[in-house]
Amino acid sequence: MKYNINIVSHNKKVLADKGSILSDIITRAGINLSRFCNKKGLCGKCFVEILKKDIPPLKKNEEDLLKQRGLNSNYTPARRLSCQYRVTEDLKISIPDESILQEAEVLTTGVDQRVLIDPPVKKYYFRLPEPEIKKPFSFSGLLKEFFKNDNLKIDLSLLKKLPGFLKKNKYNISLAILNNSEILDIEPGNTLNKNYGLAIDIGTSTVIVELMDINSGKSLDIEYKANLQIKYGLDLISRISFAIRDSGNLELLQKTILDQLNKMIKAILKRKKISKQYVYEAVIAGNTTMNHLFLNVPVKSLALAPYNAVFTKIPELGASKAGLNINQNGNIYIAPNIKSFVGGDISAGLIASGMAERKGNYLFIDLGTNGEIVLKKGRKFIAAATAAGPAFEGMNISCGMMAVPGALYKAEYKKRLITYTIKNKKPAGICGTGLIDLVSIFLFRGDITEKGMITNNKKKIRITENIFITQNDIREVQKAVAAVKAGIRFLLDKYNISISKLDGILIGGAFGNYLNVKNTQKIGLLPPVDPDKVIFLGNTALAGAKALLISGCLRKEVEELIDNISYCSLGMEPSFQEYFIEALDFKK
């Protein structure tokens, strides 16, 4: 027997079997109904309006949940929990906005990439029935029974406080629960609106902590700092060398980043007047080395063939164990590493880019020192690190600098050279995007040849009074460009995709919106696709951390994704070497 379900709010009509659960019908109709408590009737987030008289009376839990929302039981149109409602007749229903899963924007560049808010850490507010002699037999059993999960985990520390706490608060409590399976904290009264998390981007150079409201998926505040590990080594390799030089150094590196993170967390929470008790999770997106150093895990194998990480995924890690100062039973999720030089920053970035969901062939490129490239062909993924070197980060360049105020970040040639600096400060040097623009203009003007030789026997090309580019700087750019270019060519070859068959190139990393696509193509860094196909995503590592903080589904997705990514070690491939040498010429 089939019934007609008319979802008037969404203008959809569907058929339902007799006895089927209304929330299942709605979900199957393609509507993002909230399934917060997994159909247990506990959260009250899937109420629908039943536009009909003579429906089954409200259940006790429905009445309680309506009351929490300030609605009484006579409210019309009648509301019922769709996860508890069985279809026995034709129905006309309307789904209020608050029963639809909200979405959040995690990328800040305006690219439309939305994430459904369905966080691993959820809060529940209960008024528990007081225990009786017959049942349940224990206080923890009371929680398990009410939460309808006999395997609900409770830490010993919470267990110890449980009996006194329940009594004191008259069984009126809120729970923070991880993955619907583990109690992270128990709080007095209704604290549903206090659920915070941290998205943390541990970059080799920069550390970012972003405080998020988990309920709304909104960013509340953000804190940037230079990674203080820099004093032990500017780049990854020097930091790894430092770590393996002396037995205490690894721990020192860990302590440095932990202290720094804890200070940043303290500062941000103080500014927003939020207690760390309500911060139940931190998601970390770092490259493989940063992730290892954060956990004090040896890094020697990262730098020596066969370049193994010690871990890719870390299944469960308490914040206390990791040393992070949030809720003491809080959880740490580390975006999984792919390989030694393709880390959690990239896996998080892939998630933020939505690449897996895009149909067609895509390149994801992070234009940092490692120059990570991931190519997707249909459902197949391959990753490689190109070891582009630090030229694009302004290092090893005479007048190079990072993209901070005063950096020449953009140049145009309109009969004369026009340069722009960040925040319009007096020019102090050249950052990566400025370098690309300048080299492109030099090529156009004939200041350099396709082989990268400065013409007219000059030693350097002067930009401003203090800023110039030397022959050696050009060589550095050639090497960086060639690495990425050869890497892209190698992967495209490997998957047998011609450039014209690329549906898009997604650019992550710090470069962001400053990059001039046409100039990158002129110097050969990016392949000659339609510039509209090149999409800048900004800081994809941080965006990915935010996405993984507010979506449990995306955690599963990223873990499956990295299992399905092949890895290609370019340094071991003879044809990559050939491509690299060919790519040293500045040609499209």
Added chain:
Amino acid sequence: MKYNINIVSHNKKVLADKGSILSDIITRAGINLSRFCNKKGLCGKCFVEILKKDIPPLKKNEEDLLKQRGLNSNYTPARRLSCQYRVTEDLKISIPDESILQEAEVLTTGVDQRVLIDPPVKKYYFRLPEPEIKKPFSFSGLLKEFFKNDNLKIDLSLLKKLPGFLKKNKYNISLAILNNSEILDIEPGNTLNKNYGLAIDIGTSTVIVELMDINSGKSLDIEYKANLQIKYGLDLISRISFAIRDSGNLELLQKTILDQLNKMIKAILKRKKISKQYVYEAVIAGNTTMNHLFLNVPVKSLALAPYNAVFTKIPELGASKAGLNINQNGNIYIAPNIKSFVGGDISAGLIASGMAERKGNYLFIDLGTNGEIVLKKGRKFIAAATAAGPAFEGMNISCGMMAVPGALYKAEYKKRLITYTIKNKKPAGICGTGLIDLVSIFLFRGDITEKGMITNNKKKIRITENIFITQNDIREVQKAVAAVKAGIRFLLDKYNISISKLDGILIGGAFGNYLNVKNTQKIGLLPPVDPDKVIFLGNTALAGAKALLISGCLRKEVEELIDNISYCSLGMEPSFQEYFIEALDFKK
């Protein structure tokens, strides 16, 4: 297409579908084939002899596993791993003894109650392939891949030592794995034969630690001590009172039992020259109060209505966290509590008794202070604590004493009174079994009436020069007997079972074999069933701990069992009060 499989070693012939796995066929034929590694082809414990020529060649892992057993690949009859062998033709096979699951005897009273050895902690010996650049991406991934479990958990402490350790030992390692899902330790070379565990009975009066060889299920050594918590309270209620009197007392009680256990563990391991590193698990069977005190969990609610425990099941508990000095990543399993006065000692006891598997109606009785009774009718269980009091443990009796050397434990009347003491020592007092014999004889001789009055206006009945029984002692025995008798009657009534419909009475606890069934029936303690139906099981708590140590299935069973046990609070039942008063008379 069906094939004939002739299992000549077991004289069984079965049919098998084409392509089915041989180990599945053997299991389905009712043969307890070892399925140690869950059909992963890793343990080599399900080799069978294929009595046929022209079978598929040995696989690499089969060859390695045969080599470990000192067999070469040409060995005849040909051996193949049955979990890796697909049936494609009629077969004649023979299953060697070493591929059959062994059984262990956990009860020491000679009752035939065997447990299949299939322990939660298993050891594996691997020679791992060295990692390559392409795959896997990490050392932990290497373990996961080889172990064919992507969710294999590895503690951070093990992760840190992993890369150096693997290299140093040339990828030649043994793993101790819990529930096929969590690595407890990683050891150099082949340590398969070192897998030990502890069965721990924390009784209110006595603490027992038994060291077991997990591979063979055999007991290696045992250590008994009086529970040192006794100095803070002789019985449960006084210990609970002590715990709630002052804030530090709970911790003091925990520290006392932990220190004592750790000393006992140290002593027993020293005697057997076994390193604690190889002790991966301890199973604890204690009453609810002892379990709470062991974990420093508040006990106040145990003694006040509605008498809730704080926990029944504890899902996972690291030995380090619990403070037990075994392998630092070792695991603690606590036999689940049922209710405040029916604890893990009883749930373990039920498992040891095999009551759930017995067909029919059974009573399980633990004749201690709480006098726990569990009645099984078909598949239904009901439990109650009768608060028998400590008379049967020799307390509150003028000349009472525990069942230690010198205790009058047995008495007979053959024209004159004949008494026996434990170890034939000079009589120092009377223990529980002796008390039951004496009261029964007094009744027979007319020294006391059915109402328990001493006849002939005597104040006391003298047994030996120094040992006697007073009117008050008789009253104590009456109360203890009445509690148990009324409890049994109440539960039988509740489930509507007449005494004649009882298939057996299982007696657990310290009483053991000393109890004279006919005398217990004469004084009314046990119902008048055929004495052959009364089965003494000895220390069922300890036996249950041993069973739970060597069988993962039994852990599932006990957890399901306690979920299905009803609880009856006798003190709240008016008819129990009536039965109790009636039962104060010594009548069958």
